[in-house]
Amino acid sequence: MKKILDAARRVFCRKGFLAVTMQDIIDECGISRGGIYIYFASVDEIFLEVMKQRSKEKFSEVNKAVQNFQPFGQVISDYFARQKERLLNFENSLFRAYCEYIFSKPKPAVQAFRDIQFSQLQKTVESILLLGVLQGVVANDGKEKLQRLANHFIVTIDGLSILALAEALTEELIDGQFAILNEMIQKKENENAN
Amino acid sequence: MKKILDAARRVFCRKGFLAVTMQDIIDECGISRGGIYIYFASVDEIFLEVMKQRSKEKFSEVNKAVQNFQPFGQVISDYFARQKERLLNFENSLFRAYCEYIFSKPKPAVQAFRDIQFSQLQKTVESILLLGVLQGVVANDGKEKLQRLANHFIVTIDGLSILALAEALTEELIDGQFAILNEMIQKKENENAN
Amino acid sequence: MKKILDAARRVFCRKGFLAVTMQDIIDECGISRGGIYIYFASVDEIFLEVMKQRSKEKFSEVNKAVQNFQPFGQVISDYFARQKERLLNFENSLFRAYCEYIFSKPKPAVQAFRDIQFSQLQKTVESILLLGVLQGVVANDGKEKLQRLANHFIVTIDGLSILALAEALTEELIDGQFAILNEMIQKKENENAN
Amino acid sequence: MKKILDAARRVFCRKGFLAVTMQDIIDECGISRGGIYIYFASVDEIFLEVMKQRSKEKFSEVNKAVQNFQPFGQVISDYFARQKERLLNFENSLFRAYCEYIFSKPKPAVQAFRDIQFSQLQKTVESILLLGVLQGVVANDGKEKLQRLANHFIVTIDGLSILALAEALTEELIDGQFAILNEMIQKKENENAN
DNA sequence: TATGAATGAGCATTCATTCAT
DNA sequence: AATGAATGAATGCTCATTCAT
Numbered sequence: 001m002k003k004i005l006d007a008a009r010r011v012f013c014r015k016g017f018l019a020v021t022m023q024d025i026i027d028e029c030g031i032s033r034g035g036i037y038i039y040f041a042s043v044d045e046i047f048l049e050v051m052k053q054r055s056k057e058k059f060s061e062v063n064k065a066v067q068n069f070q071p072f073g074q075v076i077s078d079y080f081a082r083q084k085e086r087l088l089n090f091e092n093s094l095f096r097a098y099c100e101y102i103f104s105k106p107k108p109a110v111q112a113f114r115d116i117q118f119s120q121l122q123k124t125v126e127s128i129l130l131l132g133v134l135q136g137v138v139a140n141d142g143k144e145k146l147q148r149l150a151n152h153f154i155v156t157i158d159g160l161s162i163l164a165l166a167e168a169l170t171e172e173l174i175d176g177q178f179a180i181l182n183e184m185i186q187k188k189e190n191e192n193a194n
Numbered sequence: 195m196k197k198i199l200d201a202a203r204r205v206f207c208r209k210g211f212l213a214v215t216m217q218d219i220i221d222e223c224g225i226s227r228g229g230i231y232i233y234f235a236s237v238d239e240i241f242l243e244v245m246k247q248r249s250k251e252k253f254s255e256v257n258k259a260v261q262n263f264q265p266f267g268q269v270i271s272d273y274f275a276r277q278k279e280r281l282l283n284f285e286n287s288l289f290r291a292y293c294e295y296i297f298s299k300p301k302p303a304v305q306a307f308r309d310i311q312f313s314q315l316q317k318t319v320e321s322i323l324l325l326g327v328l329q330g331v332v333a334n335d336g337k338e339k340l341q342r343l344a345n346h347f348i349v350t351i352d353g354l355s356i357l358a359l360a361e362a363l364t365e366e367l368i369d370g371q372f373a374i375l376n377e378m379i380q381k382k383e384n385e386n387a388n
Numbered sequence: 389m390k391k392i393l394d395a396a397r398r399v400f401c402r403k404g405f406l407a408v409t410m411q412d413i414i415d416e417c418g419i420s421r422g423g424i425y426i427y428f429a430s431v432d433e434i435f436l437e438v439m440k441q442r443s444k445e446k447f448s449e450v451n452k453a454v455q456n457f458q459p460f461g462q463v464i465s466d467y468f469a470r471q472k473e474r475l476l477n478f479e480n481s482l483f484r485a486y487c488e489y490i491f492s493k494p495k496p497a498v499q500a501f502r503d504i505q506f507s508q509l510q511k512t513v514e515s516i517l518l519l520g521v522l523q524g525v526v527a528n529d530g531k532e533k534l535q536r537l538a539n540h541f542i543v544t545i546d547g548l549s550i551l552a553l554a555e556a557l558t559e560e561l562i563d564g565q566f567a568i569l570n571e572m573i574q575k576k577e578n579e580n581a582n
Numbered sequence: 583m584k585k586i587l588d589a590a591r592r593v594f595c596r597k598g599f600l601a602v603t604m605q606d607i608i609d610e611c612g613i614s615r616g617g618i619y620i621y622f623a624s625v626d627e628i629f630l631e632v633m634k635q636r637s638k639e640k641f642s643e644v645n646k647a648v649q650n651f652q653p654f655g656q657v658i659s660d661y662f663a664r665q666k667e668r669l670l671n672f673e674n675s676l677f678r679a680y681c682e683y684i685f686s687k688p689k690p691a692v693q694a695f696r697d698i699q700f701s702q703l704q705k706t707v708e709s710i711l712l713l714g715v716l717q718g719v720v721a722n723d724g725k726e727k728l729q730r731l732a733n734h735f736i737v738t739i740d741g742l743s744i745l746a747l748a749e750a751l752t753e754e755l756i757d758g759q760f761a762i763l764n765e766m767i768q769k770k771e772n773e774n775a776n
Numbered sequence: 777t778a779t780g781a782a783t784g785a786g787c788a789t790t791c792a793t794t795c796a797t
Numbered sequence: 798a799a800t801g802a803a804t805g806a807a808t809g810c811t812c813a814t815t816c817a818t
Contacts (some may be wrong), residue, residue, distance in 0.1 A: 016297055016298065018212040018213065018294070018298075019212065019298060021807085021808060021809080022808075022809060022810085023807085023808070023809090031782080031783095032782060032783045032784065033783080033784065033785090033809095033810085034782070034783060034784065034785095034810085034811075034812080035781075035782050035783065035784095037809095037810070037811080038780090038781065038782075041810090042809085042810095043809090096297045099293060099297070099356065099359070100212070100294065100297065102359065102360045103210055103290050103293070103294070103359050103360075104210065104212075104213060107361045110360075111361075114360050114361075114362055115362070118357075118360075118362050148370040148371070148373070148374065149374070151367060151370065151371065152350070152371060152374050154353070155350055155353030155354055155357070155371055156346070156349055156350060156353055157353070158352070158353035158356045158357070159348070159349030159350055159351070159352035159353035159354075159356075160349055160353075161356075162293065162352045162353075162355075162356065163312075163349070163352070165293075165296060165297050166296045166297075166304075166308045166312070167301045167305070167308075168308055168309070168312050173345060176342040176345065177342070177345065177346060177349055179342070180342065180343070180346050180378075184374075184378075215790085215791060215792080216791075216792065216793090217790090217791070217792095225799085225800095226799065226800045226801060227793090227800075227801055227802090228794085228795085228798095228799060228800050228801065229798080229799050229800065229801095231792095231793075231794085232798070232799070235793095236792080236793095237792090404685055404686065406600040406601065406682070406686075407600065407686060409786085409787060409788080410787075410788060410789085411786085411787070411788090419803080419804095420803060420804045420805060421788095421789090421804080421805060421806090422789090422790080422791080422803070422804060422805065422806095423802075423803050423804065423805095425788090425789070425790080426801090426802065426803075429789090430788085430789095431788090484685045487681060487685070487744065487747075488600070488682065488685065490747065490748045491598055491678050491681070491682070491747050491748075492598065492600075492601060495749045498748075499749075502748050502749075502750055503750070506745075506748075506750050536758040536759070536761070536762065537762070539755060539758065539759065540738070540759060540762050542741070543738055543741030543742055543745070543759055544734070544737055544738060544741055545741070546740070546741035546744045546745070547736070547737030547738055547739070547740035547741035547742075547744075548737055548741075549744075550681065550740045550741075550743075550744065551700075551737070551740070553681075553684060553685050554684045554685075554692075554696045554700070555689045555693070555696075556696055556697070556700050561733060564730040564733065565730070565733065565734060565737055567730070568730065568731070568734050568766075572762075572766075603811085603812060603813080604812075604813065604814090605811090605812070605813095613778085613779095614778065614779045614780060615779075615780055615781090615814090616777095616778060616779050616780065616815090616816085617777080617778050617779065617780095619813095619814075619815085620777070620778070623814095624813080624814095625813090
């Protein structure tokens, strides 16, 4: 079953979600036509399981760093570095599949799924920024502004992800955008100092 | 043929790109199966033509405003208002279809298409910001920084578009993100004043 | 389309209803896999159409004889002869398919269909018996009794049909049963005479 | 193994014969896939065993009544009552499965099976009628006529069974048909008296 | 004995594409 | 130009049967 999920993940990275057929996954994992239906009734089910698995891995490192109260400068630059690497190696990303899934399903059906993905991400980014606030290197403009800023990070990275999928993304562009995000924190830092 | 393209556009708005079959377009425009193949050999061709049409309309108004050297404050707030309306009425948008198309095609094949879309957008946003610079209300930090800022606008709006498609987008969230973009200009204005 | 229905009828006679696949009908009529779906969406639809066609043919001759007020003795013996021939050549009958269809469907779904079949049959048999009454060769015991007798004819023939399908039916057995039905009319005739 | 047969019987009552899969029986009896194949190689084998079991139960009571030389009036009215109850509770009957089995198999293969079922039934009905003859309440028209009458009872009940499966059977209709069968005996009784 | 994972043949259905009219 | 009937490849899915444990 792990064999199926690993194979499926490779397929989803390669072909997104909508174009993936059971046949693709069967071919990739070497299990028979019927064999796969023992575990999963549809491509949808496999996809959801793959996403569940990924969620577990995804934030573990950064969350650990935050919990260990490591220096904000370190954490944020690690975070950017990791995102940059991800954006530059987008052939290993499930983002395309995630988008196609979210786009194609009737909205009520995916609400729970999408909310989990989004709120987990929000929580993680917020916790990083909060770490900066606690360490006095990010301005404390109140919870609302912090949330807004966290959302802006997410939105920016989502926007970059689209460009990555369109292969319209250069390293230079990434650096430029992350520089802007950094400045937004730095600015606040200065203001804080005032 | 206009009938085909109009019908196809409605279909692409409704179902994206990947899920659209010739049958869908046939049903929508009321022309026969064979009749459509006289003009277009595939859904792909129809899609490209629809996108070409849309490009023509898309930037006409804002470009005109810029060319007429209208007040930057007016132009930018119009731009945000228009984007906001678009994001809140995303069932009429071709963004999903655009994403699915870009995602699904082998990259070299869509490079030209994607570059046209992206550079048109860049040019328009840059021209707006340049208007601000010329009118002395946006900081003149050099061409590179301006381009970076323009990209940030684009990236942010793309990020919001994803959320719109996932129906994870509230009016509040849009306002918050546009406020951040506005502050980035204002900030620069202040600095400029210093 | 006539080609499809004729082929389908042969298949239903040979294999009943439940065991018939689209493939069977496709093989029999020589139309392509997709071609058949232009006219019919499922085996069910084809079956219903075949049955509709048959209903039209089925009672035409005997109904005509009744309407022409032909001698009862002639009509009834023709009817028995025809039924006997049908029972002895049951490989050309749709009875098996009809049974399997009726058996396998959720009852509300087939109610209308089954009622039409049954009431047509009832009406025809009743009209024959009524002919006998009008000609004074069948006892007039009231409408209710006549209906009951008509039902008995139907029930008997259905019972014989089951035996035919089981190939447990000899010519002798048929003759014996039809003799009983004949006696029932004769008896009444005698009584009538009393 | 009894567990298997009991479960299978419930399934056959519910779904007939053709639509029953091994999975259905597995689900119903809670024994594993492989476990069932130890005892039975196919659904066919299970069905035959279920039918064999049922034959043992089926006629025991009426046969006992006949052997005990109980009053014919009692025996026949018990028999009709039992049949009526069976017809009105046809969801517990194996008749549908029996029909589908008989219909679907190549005739030589089921000849023995079908003959056993039919001749057992014939024998039982004949023995009841013979009881009537012996008690002087049914006309003694010779063995051949008696057999013919027995067959008519069977044929009628088979015909009613079809209607039961089609849910076209009312209590009124059953009563009417059984009344006809009763009259056939009564008539003979009267004649006998003459 | 008993299990249940695995196999692969077979079915319904959809769809892009062709072509005679 | 325009039609729409016809094709056949491809997909999801089910099921009887096998077999290592």
